[in-house]
Amino acid sequence: MSTQKAEFKTLKQAGNLGELSAPLDFLLLILSSPSGAGKTTLTRKLLETFPDLHFSVSHTTRKPRANEIDGRDYHFVDRAEFERLAGAHGFVEWAEVHGNLYGTCLAEIERAKAEGKSGMIFDIDYQGARQIRAKLPEVAGVFILPPSMAELERRLRGRASETEEVVQRRFRAAMREIEHYALFDYVLVNDDLESAFATLRGIILAERARRIRKAHIAELLLRS
Numbered sequence: 022m023s024t025q026k027a028e029f030k031t032l033k034q035a036g037n038l039g040e041l042s043a044p045l046d047f048l049l050l051i052l053s054s055p056s057g058a059g060k061t062t063l064t065r066k067l068l069e070t071f072p073d074l075h076f077s078v079s080h081t082t083r084k085p086r087a088n089e090i091d092g093r094d095y096h097f098v099d100r101a102e103f104e105r106l107a108g109a110h111g112f113v114e115w116a117e118v119h120g121n122l123y124g125t126c127l128a129e130i131e132r133a134k135a136e137g138k139s140g141m142i143f144d145i146d147y148q149g150a151r152q153i154r155a156k157l158p159e160v161a162g163v164f165i166l167p168p169s170m171a172e173l174e175r176r177l178r179g180r181a182s183e184t185e186e187v188v189q190r191r192f193r194a195a196m197r198e199i200e201h202y203a204l205f206d207y208v209l210v211n212d213d214l215e216s217a218f219a220t221l222r223g224i225i226l227a228e229r230a231r232r233i234r235k236a237h238i239a240e241l242l243l244r245s
């Protein structure tokens with residue numbers, strides 16, 4: 022067997038995801054941004070357009086907002102339960118963000134694969150993005166920016182889901198978060214929602230094409 026063929030055979034078996042095996046063409050997409058830039062809004066539109074993508078439901082110690090549902094938006098847990106899961110290596114990544122703990126359970130990736138999804142979206146901060154990238158080099162990362170800091174502040178306040186103190190805290194954190202843009206493959210300015218969404222859709226199609234290309238070659242080499 023040629024070296025290339027052997028390499029693809031290993032890739033196909035392991036899914037090139039280390040211990041977190043998944044099909045070669047499985048899309049792992051991180052959406053990250055300062056709070057209020059529009060990740061949740063864009064993610065909802067993405068899931069309508071791509072129902073074959075799984076939204077990774079994180080665990081958090083944050084209290085639910087009025088419109089949030091446990092198990093759909095987050096798994097809302099107390100600190101003791103979160104720490105138990107972290108201690109049992111239940112998280113692929115976790116971080117403290119704006120004073121609360123957030124984490125992605127390994128079980129979320131398993132669920133997406135068991136449901137036959139063709140990929141998944143992680144709505145996580147830059148610290149989590151860094152951890153996932155270290156474990157899953159195949160991941161694609163998009164960092165979403167507001168058109169201006171004034172607009173970010175307007176959006177944070179306009180959402181009316183947090184106290185003024187929390188809005189200020191999140192706004193103050195934004196500049197520090199933006200400094201980590203280089204962790205991501207793409208930077209997307211969410212000014213007009215429809216054009217930002219069109220660009221994001223394009224990124225997904227391109228990332229899929231990249232993965233399908235690899236899977237096709239693996240298939241071709243293994244059949245010959």
Ligand SMILES: Nc1ncnc2c1ncn2[C@@H]1O[C@H](COP(=O)(O)OP(=O)(O)OP(=O)(O)O)[C@@H](O)[C@H]1O
Binds near residue numbers: 176
């Ligand atoms: N392109 C846009 N133009 C105007 N308003 C927008 C745009 N995108 C999102 N918004 C609004 O900005 C607010 C914040 O958006 P959203 O909740 O999606 O942000 P987020 O990045 O998910 O925040 P967080 O990190 O805190 O969860 C919402 O009220 C949303 O309707």
Ligand SMILES: Nc1nc2c(ncn2[C@@H]2O[C@H](COP(=O)(O)O)[C@@H](O)[C@H]2O)c(=O)[nH]1
Binds near residue numbers: 083118150
């Ligand atoms: N590292 C992680 N960050 C996460 C995760 N889930 C959400 N987040 C990020 O937290 C902030 C605040 O979210 P909010 O819902 O309280 O507004 C935001 O940047 C999210 O992307 C996670 O599992 N890990």
